[in-house]
Amino acid sequence: MRAFLAVLWREMAERWLIAVAAAVLSLVPLAAPLLDLPAYRGPDLRGGVALGLSLIVSFLLALVLGSSILARDLGERRLGFYFSRPLPGLAIWGGKLAAAFLMALGTGLLVGLPAALLGDGVDLSGYWGTSFSLRLGLAANLGLWAAALALLVLLSNAVSTMIRTRSPWLLLDLAAATLLAAFLWVESNRLLAAQAFDAFFGVGLALLIAGVVALAAATAVQVVRGRTDPRLGHRLLSLTLWGLLAISALAAAGFGRWVLAVSPRDLTHVLHVDPAPGDWVALSGIAQGRAGFQPTFLFDTRSGAYVRIPAANWLYGVWDGASFSADGRRAVWLEREGGGPFPLHVRRLELDRPGARPAAPQVVFDEGYPRDLVVSPDGRRFAALYKGRVLAWELDSGRALLSIPIPSGHDEEQQLLRFLPSGNLRFYALRRASLSLAGRETRNSILATDIDPGTGRVVRSRSLPVDGGWMTAVSPDGNRILVELRTMASPPQFRIADVASGAVVSGRGSNGTILRATFLHDGRLLAWSRRDRRAILHLFDLQGRESRRFTMETDRLGVGAQPDPGRLVIYHAPPKSDGKVHSLRSGVLDLDNGVLRTLGVGIVPVGSPGLAPGSLGTRLFWQDRGGLVEVDPATGERRVILKQNDSHWKDFEERGFGKGSLI
Amino acid sequence: MNLVAAEALSVRYGSRAVLDRVSFAVPEGAVYVLVGRNGAGKSSLVRCLLGEQRPQSGKAFLLGGDIWRARARLLADVGVVPEEPDAPPAMTARQLSRFCSGLYGSWDGDGLFARLERFGVPAGVPFGRLSKGQKGQVLIALALAPSPRLLILDDPTLGLDPVARRAVFDELIVDLSERGTTVFLTSHDLAGVEGIADRIGMLQGGRLVIDEEMETLKQRFRRLRIAGKAETPDWGSDLERLRPVSPPVRSSWGWETVVSAWDDENPPGLGPSVEVSALTLEEIFLGLSEASSEVRP
Numbered sequence: 001m002r003a004f005l006a007v008l009w010r011e012m013a014e015r016w017l018i019a020v021a022a023a024v025l026s027l028v029p030l031a032a033p034l035l036d037l038p039a040y041r042g043p044d045l046r047g048g049v050a051l052g053l054s055l056i057v058s059f060l061l062a063l064v065l066g067s068s069i070l071a072r073d074l075g076e077r078r079l080g081f082y083f084s085r086p087l088p089g090l091a092i093w094g095g096k097l098a099a100a101f102l103m104a105l106g107t108g109l110l111v112g113l114p115a116a117l118l119g120d121g122v123d124l125s126g127y128w129g130t131s132f133s134l135r136l137g138l139a140a141n142l143g144l145w146a147a148a149l150a151l152l153v154l155l156s157n158a159v160s161t162m163i164r165t166r167s168p169w170l171l172l173d174l175a176a177a178t179l180l181a182a183f184l185w186v187e188s189n190r191l192l193a194a195q196a197f198d199a200f201f202g203v204g205l206a207l208l209i210a211g212v213v214a215l216a217a218a219t220a221v222q223v224v225r226g227r228t229d230p231r232l233g234h235r236l237l238s239l240t241l242w243g244l245l246a247i248s249a250l251a252a253a254g255f256g257r258w259v260l261a262v263s264p265r266d267l268t269h270v271l272h273v274d275p276a277p278g279d280w281v282a283l284s285g286i287a288q289g290r291a292g293f294q295p296t297f298l299f300d301t302r303s304g305a306y307v308r309i310p311a312a313n314w315l316y317g318v319w320d321g322a323s324f325s326a327d328g329r330r331a332v333w334l335e336r337e338g339g340g341p342f343p344l345h346v347r348r349l350e351l352d353r354p355g356a357r358p359a360a361p362q363v364v365f366d367e368g369y370p371r372d373l374v375v376s377p378d379g380r381r382f383a384a385l386y387k388g389r390v391l392a393w394e395l396d397s398g399r400a401l402l403s404i405p406i407p408s409g410h411d412e413e414q415q416l417l418r419f420l421p422s423g424n425l426r427f428y429a430l431r432r433a434s435l436s437l438a439g440r441e442t443r444n445s446i447l448a449t450d451i452d453p454g455t456g457r458v459v460r461s462r463s464l465p466v467d468g469g470w471m472t473a474v475s476p477d478g479n480r481i482l483v484e485l486r487t488m489a490s491p492p493q494f495r496i497a498d499v500a501s502g503a504v505v506s507g508r509g510s511n512g513t514i515l516r517a518t519f520l521h522d523g524r525l526l527a528w529s530r531r532d533r534r535a536i537l538h539l540f541d542l543q544g545r546e547s548r549r550f551t552m553e554t555d556r557l558g559v560g561a562q563p564d565p566g567r568l569v570i571y572h573a574p575p576k577s578d579g580k581v582h583s584l585r586s587g588v589l590d591l592d593n594g595v596l597r598t599l600g601v602g603i604v605p606v607g608s609p610g611l612a613p614g615s616l617g618t619r620l621f622w623q624d625r626g627g628l629v630e631v632d633p634a635t636g637e638r639r640v641i642l643k644q645n646d647s648h649w650k651d652f653e654e655r656g657f658g659k660g661s662l663i
Numbered sequence: 664m665n666l667v668a669a670e671a672l673s674v675r676y677g678s679r680a681v682l683d684r685v686s687f688a689v690p691e692g693a694v695y696v697l698v699g700r701n702g703a704g705k706s707s708l709v710r711c712l713l714g715e716q717r718p719q720s721g722k723a724f725l726l727g728g729d730i731w732r733a734r735a736r737l738l739a740d741v742g743v744v745p746e747e748p749d750a751p752p753a754m755t756a757r758q759l760s761r762f763c764s765g766l767y768g769s770w771d772g773d774g775l776f777a778r779l780e781r782f783g784v785p786a787g788v789p790f791g792r793l794s795k796g797q798k799g800q801v802l803i804a805l806a807l808a809p810s811p812r813l814l815i816l817d818d819p820t821l822g823l824d825p826v827a828r829r830a831v832f833d834e835l836i837v838d839l840s841e842r843g844t845t846v847f848l849t850s851h852d853l854a855g856v857e858g859i860a861d862r863i864g865m866l867q868g869g870r871l872v873i874d875e876e877m878e879t880l881k882q883r884f885r886r887l888r889i890a891g892k893a894e895t896p897d898w899g900s901d902l903e904r905l906r907p908v909s910p911p912v913r914s915s916w917g918w919e920t921v922v923s924a925w926d927d928e929n930p931p932g933l934g935p936s937v938e939v940s941a942l943t944l945e946e947i948f949l950g951l952s953e954a955s956s957e958v959r960p
Contacts, residue, residue, distance in 0.1 A: 002765065003735070003766065006762065006765050006766060010751075010754075010762050013758075014751060014753050014754060077747060077749065078749040078750075078751070079749075080713075080715060080745050080747075080749045081745075081749040081750050081751065083713065083714070083715045083734070084713055084715070084738065084743035084745060085738060085743070085763065085766050086735045086736065086737075086738040086739040086766050086767065087735055087766060088735040089734075089735075091735075225717075227714070227715045227716065227717075228710065228715040228716070229710075229715070229716050232716075232717075
């Protein structure tokens with residue numbers, strides 16, 4: 001330690017002029033308010049100038065000192081002065097680089113000191129918002145600054161050594177740096193393309209730390225073992241640095257690939273399930289120990305076969321995992337090409353062909369996300385809303401079928417696209433009320449346009465006037481549109497616009513307190529409301545009349561799918577007793593007589609009311625602690641599809657069930 | 664005890680052998696002078712001895728310890744003067760003394776400044792602004808200040824004028840006589856070291872061709888001359904036994920050769936007109952350097 005301190009002090013004492021220069025520079029921020037900049041307050045300006053100067057000076061010093069304090073002595077053969085004295089190599093290395101680091105850091109602090117003593121703060125929130133750095137706080141930011149200076153000192157020292165020794169190893173350095181960069185580019189793109197962002201940042205941070213360690217170790221080995229021999233030092237530096245970085249990069253790549261090699265069975269809990277009409281589902285969840293990766297899979301609940309697809313997100317209020325054809329034979333989704341968000345490539349999978357691999361129909365979205373990627377009922381075509389147009393393609397060949405511009409004046413957020421059972425496309429768009437030049441106020445209206453994708457011809461176009469609000473759902477047959485009117489002052493109201501007849505009917509219940517509504521598969525509207533501690537389900541017939549009402553004593557109520565047209569799966573929790581919250585339980589509600597039969601406790605249905613009655617999705621349930629089960633609605637018998645793996649996840653309470661869609 | 668020792672040291676730069684299995688030892692109290700032409704491998708040998716360079720094979724020992732493994736500990740008792748003045752240019756002799764004083768067990772700062780005064784070197788001028796001779800003198804003063812058991816000097820008089828050279832060697836002689844310090848010295852100044860060397864080593868093409876006592880060396884080398892213009896000079900019957908370092912050469916005034924196995928106790932049979940004279944160290948060095956063959960006693 002004495003030797004280390006001797007070298008450290010010697011290097012710093014030799015450069016005492018830097019401290020003097022810093023002291024002079026520290027006065028500059030104090031003079032900044034003399035500039036006539038009325039937009040800035042004095043303390044703000046002083047603080048800002050002090051911060052900027054501190055950062056610039058410290059980073060410049062780290063660069064200059066890091067590149068010269070050790071490498072120049074080695075290159076000019078003056079390192080022998082230290083090595084011919086009783087100084088351990090580690091003390092020489094550590095003392096010199098620590099001096100460079102401390103001088104850079106100390107100078108930066110010194111430059112900012114007077115402004116700080118005057119209490120000048122820098123409020124950057126107006127400039128940078130709540131950026132990552134600002135959220136960290138002063139101590140963490142100082143730590144980050146110090147870490148960046150240390151990295152810069154080590155890096156500039158290594159690069160300077162490589163250049164100054166003028167040995168042929170410089171070629172290896174360049175080649176190794178290029179190879180490493182290319183390797184990391186490819187591997188990081190793999191993570192980004194899979195949208196494993198947490199893993200990407202985690203691996204990146206680990207690699208950064210490994211890089212600092214490798215730089216420190218390599219420059220230490222260079223000095224301790226290479227001593228005064230520049231070429232030997234360079235060789236040792238290169239071998240150690242690239243060796244350690246290669247090991248780190250391989251480890252990072254291995255970890256990244258392991259993260260991406262996750263299977264549905266590795267999920268500790270399932271977050272989202274989107275059932276296809278057949279045996280497949282698209283599901284996503286959290287795999288424990290894989291850097292927070294939330295993978296998404298197409299998963300065959302019968303055979304266990306799966307294909308990992310890019311991690312799905314909620315986009316425009318829609319889970320963008322995959323789209324399925326109504327016959328359940330095909331799935332379509334989007335994949336990134338590399339690290340950037342675009343271009344997006346369309347992929348398809350033949351779900352009914354065992355062992356099928358994803359295929360690419362050569363359809364690419366260069367920039368911007370397509371909306372409503374939908375597949376025709378027979379799986380032969382797909383369509384999307386993209387850049388103000390309705391587009392459709394053949395799924396096998398990728399051949400473009402149509403490209404029709406969306407009429408102007410329609411709300412971009414209120415555009416929907418559906419394939420009708422006939423195979424035609426139906427495009428829905430909402431036009432907001434406006435005041436015309438003539439002073440006449442127009443009403444909200446919904447434009448419904450039918451297009452034959454085979455010919456590209458518009459078959460029919462109809463405008464449906466509605467009072468206001470926005471489209472929240474389309475019935476499975478595409479003919480009925482649910483329009484929700486919500487104001488701050490009153491409970492939501494609903495309208496049903498019938499595309500076939502052009503009629504718009506009110507879906508208001510008799511008590512006028514309907515909270516939410518959705519379509520059943522047959523087009524009937526299911527709504528629910530709440531009064532006191534009772535939840536009420538309302539069933540409206542195709543004419544918009546309330547045909548049934550079911551009242552339950554419960555705090556929380558949610559609806560699932562229909563095992564058959566006459567029954568509906570619901571889940572609920574009995575009222576709290578003695579302050580104790582009861583577990584959620586699922587049951588089958590007979591829509592004719594209102595009889596509720598319990599299916600099980602600790603399970604919640606996956607499907608929604610719009611699913612075809614009896615399809616797989618109507619039988620799928622989340623199980624407490626993260627599992628996924630298929631439950632026979634007649635017997636309550638369970639088949640485990642994915643085991644419950646998450647022992648830390650106690651119950652549905654923590655997963656938000658009973659808070660969001662439930663009453 | 665040998666304070667300096669090399670065991671089969673070999674150093675190669677690429678395909679070129681700079682040191683080829685060099686072995687020698689310097690006993691405590693001796694002054695060992697290593698000579699050799701430029702590029703003979705002296706500096707590489709010194710770097711190996713100081714633990715600054717690792718030989719491809721073989722080992723170097725200082726004060727009985729493996730210098731590569733225990734460099735920092737062993738150098739606490741060693742003073743070093745490098746070939747090129749390598750002290751930080753911004754530091755004055757005074758600052759250098761202050762820095763070095765903390766690294767050694769003992770430090771004779773007063774002696775250092777007295778020595779600099781004798782040399783006529785200002786202690787308050789940055790090292791980089793001193794003349795080359797003054798730099799060397801500062802480094803010698805720094806090397807002697809901790810009163811080391813061993814002094815290693817790599818051509819300390821290189822580039823110095825005759826007066827400065829004399830001052831350096833005088834200083835050394837004084838110090839040596841006072842302390843009995845062991846010295847390992849490389850030099851081109853053969854006249855200067857002749858008076859202080861106990862033992863001499865000579866590197867030629869990376870190999871140590873001479874390693875012996877100075878007196879023995881000077882005893883066994885002689886110059887033989889035959890004046891006149893005879894085509895076939897009569898050297899006598901024992902010339903080959905005397906091991907000429909190179910074949911006799913003819914000059915304007917006669918013939919001449921240098922032999923390396925002269926023995927005063929056992930005078931050889933030489934021709935009647937052969938003149939025998941002793942050689943200085945420099946003459947021996949020149950004779951050996953001109954010869955291409957290896958010469959061993």
